[in-house]
Amino acid sequence: LAKTTQPISMDSYEGQEVNITCSHNNIATNDYITWYQQFPSQGPRFIIQGYKTKVTNEVASLFIPADRKSSTLSLPRVSLSDTAVYYCLVVFSGGYNKLIFGAGTRLAVHP
Amino acid sequence: SQTIHQWPATLVQPVGSPLSLECTVEGTSNPNLYWYRQAAGRGLQLLFYSVGIGQISSEVPQNLSASRPQDRQFILSSKKLLLSDSGFYLCAWMAGELSYEQYFGPGTRLTVT
Numbered sequence A: 001l002a003k004t005t006q007p008i009s010m011d012s013y014e015g016q017e018v019n020i021t022c023s024h025n026n027i028a029t030n031d032y033i034t035w036y037q038q039f040p041s042q043g044p045r046f047i048i049q050g051y052k053t054k055v056t057n058e059v060a061s062l063f064i065p066a067d068r069k070s071s072t073l074s075l076p077r078v079s080l081s082d083t084a085v086y087y088c089l090v091v092f093s094g095g096y097n098k099l100i101f102g103a104g105t106r107l108a109v110h111p
Numbered sequence B: 001s002q003t004i005h006q007w008p009a010t011l012v013q014p015v016g017s018p019l020s021l022e023c024t025v026e027g028t029s030n031p032n033l034y035w036y037r038q039a040a041g042r043g044l045q046l047l048f049y050s051v052g053i054g055q056i057s058s059e060v061p062q063n064l065s066a067s068r069p070q071d072r073q074f075i076l077s078s079k080k081l082l083l084s085d086s087g088f089y090l091c092a093w094m095a096g097e098l099s100y101e102q103y104f105g106p107g108t109r110l111t112v113t
Helices: none
Strands: A009-013 A018-023 A031-038 A045-050 A053-056 A061-064 A070-075 A084-092 A105-110 B003-007 B010-013 B019-026 B032-038 B044-052 B055-058 B064-070 B073-078 B087-094 B102-104 B108-112
Touching: A009 A018, A018 A084, A018 A105, A031 A061, A045 A053, A045 A061, A045 A070, A045 B102, A070 A084, B003 B087, B010 B019, B019 B032, B019 B087, B019 B108, B032 B073, B044 B064, B044 B073, B055 B064, B073 B087
Parallel strands: A009 A105, B010 B108
Antiparallel strands: A018 A070, A031 A045, A031 A084, A053 A061, A061 A070, A084 A105, B003 B019, B019 B073, B032 B044, B032 B087, B044 B055, B064 B073, B087 B102, B087 B108
């Protein structure tokens, strides 16, 4: 399974755009990239997933370059409620979709 | 809509005591089910996953076990708890191999004393 590397922590301010980059150098052809958000004492919540190029939903965008060795989660105009841990995961589509969570990125949004 | 339940919400157990955590899913059939553990300030560690009744795969060797007696029921057990078993236990389900979105339960906070 592909290993992911992302910053341990980030700080931002309300209203700013936040970009969290994740590297996954040994991603395989059938792997998908997913991002989850976790608040304290809660289970993670799915944010977005993608295979290549750009994916956008109502809460975030995911940018994946052609070589797929990295991906960037973009959160537009963050608010205090976006303070959470964000996990980048690579899901092997042929392995019963086991999710391997790393340490994640702790995002702190300040007023 | 689909719902996932876990109980108990919190648990304090002495070292050497048994453990049984239960997870049930409503509103879906034949889900993939997962047990995770999260130590304080750490990421989630996948413990077990199941693709069907009686089918359990273990990810990490330890003194825990899992069972799936019914399609939408997943149980995590231990015969003798260790201090290192303390943590936040999360159950999750996924609709199947074509989906990459997992839905997590509310979790059980286990403290072994």
